[in-house]
Amino acid sequence: MPRVAKPKAAAPAKKAVPAKKAKSKLYAMPEKVKEGTVFTDLAKGQWRIGPSIGVGGFGEIYAACKVGENNYDAVVKCEPHGNGPLFVEMHFYLRNAKQEDIKQFKQKHGLKSLGMPYILANGSVEVNGEKHRFIVMPRYGSDLSKFLQQNGKRLPEGTVYRLAIQMLDVYQYMHSTGYVHADLKAANILLGLGKGGATQAYLVDFGLASHFITGDFKPDPKKMHNGTIEYTSRDAHLGVPTRRADLEILGYNLIEWLGAELPWVTQKLLTVPVKVQKAKEAFMDNIGDSLKTLFPKGVHAPIGDFMKYVSKLTHNQEPDYDKCRSWFSSALKQLKIPNSGDLDFRLKPQTSSNNNLSPPGTSKTAAKERAKKNVSPALNSSLDEEISASEDDEEEYRPLPKKTAKKVSPSARNAKVSPLKRAAAAPAPESSSPIQKRIKAEPKSTPRERATPKASPKPKSTPKASPKPKSTPKASPKPQTPTAARLKTPTAKINFSPSISLRGRPGGKTVINDDLTPQPRSNKTYEFNFELDVSMDANVIVNVKRKKRADKDKAAAVDSRTPLSRSLASSTKEDGSPVTRVNLRKVNGHGDEGDSSTSGRTPRTPAVTVRKYQR
């Protein structure tokens, strides 16, 4: 997955000494590995590197084969050792995706195949003097994005439903280990290779895997908006890993695969995560009508039912995977498409009857519920543990310091939530105007006993208690809604992790926001564009090291604490000495949360430009 690049110098400082590769905490691009290189894994297995077959944002994937063999049926994913996501991915695989566990799960659920990858080996290697981490996994085939491209961003309806079923299987497996994936998208779904391979799709890229929460819902500013902005769930926008979030992400993908454009894409909001978040909240709040708008000639029944169901799940509720799958398999039956054989990516010529925007059936549930509004009282929230470094790695990676997620004050907890539209129109500080309570419709209790795995294949690292399905929505007296939580988050979210700011534009790219704060390099000149979420009143804190004065002080820190509502320029002394200047400039006006299309150009996140240069 593409992640955050190390900021590159915009222009080298006059006499900048080429710093030896800084031990930055930022994600770095891997060194290129030459074909034929042999990697030795921790178990002393040897892998010959073949051609590069995929480049993620910061990792590269090479075909690989065991030394002595010649089939290149494995891949090696290699990233600089300091990069967190591959560390996370590796540990997820090591703990939760053992071949034996996968086999047992398949047996238990009567599955011929399961799109859950596994790890073959892992290790560390020096490439061009840089320590890299690598994992070896089975090699798969094409990813779905290729077919979407070929088909004008659509997939055949039956294939969409089959993929939905297969991805629900993977989710069910993953969730049973206590983890969520959080980044499902076409580019992360690969077909199997070889004979019969194309019957099964595999979900890859576990760089964002994390324990889902089972307790209170507590937004985590450090993880807000993680994922791929188009599909990030409302919970993920708040930095909270939940199982319902995975389902929501799947839902957004399914909608797209059926040929509809997600509203936040249509409205060109992707550069402003908070706007996307609000658009999703509005979308899900009235999912029936939202879908009707997207599919004016009738909502696909399973999509309507699925999305409706997702919108009703509480944050710690175990999804009823069987029920969800049954909607898709019934639709397959109706379409007379067998849920077996190769996945078919050939589109039939579009007619009004097979056009994705005019499906044959409509969702009864969706129609029934269309006018209803989900309202959900506010709740307290808490954050579950991060994946932590484990003893089985050669070197610990500490992606995040133990965070102390802010406790929501009781008053804030009980705060009512303003209607989304109002929230979207006006930036809402947490203590803002009276907020209107949304009443969450009481979801029906759902049968759970069927094929839902009660026992995880590897319960070792699962959160304490899996939420009891029976006590689903009712067990939670005040089900948390993303909207409610949003209004209780800290007043400002400033992504000084370069995840958002330095990525340029989204476009299906994974964003990981953590505490990887850039380390200023005092002997370089560069320019950052930090995109900031200033939908709420925010203070900007910029710490920039001043360049050494010729014969005087050592580096000093400049700490500018600036209300974002003002444009300002804060700089160090302008005495001609080679000091660092810090320029904070607010690019957009505050509160441009309204219709961004009015300007006729792509909306930009209100941003602060920090310039650092020598005089």
Ligand SMILES: Nc1ncnc2c1ncn2[C@@H]1O[C@H](COP(=O)(O)OP(=O)(O)OP(=O)(O)O)[C@@H](O)[C@H]1O
């Ligand atoms: N096991 C595999 N077999 C074959 N190709 C793979 C495999 N894993 C990944 N790829 C290819 O490499 C691409 C990037 O893989 P992956 O998502 O794991 O890396 P990443 O660095 O996390 O990038 P991104 O977020 O862009 O997908 C995939 O889209 C896919 O095309």
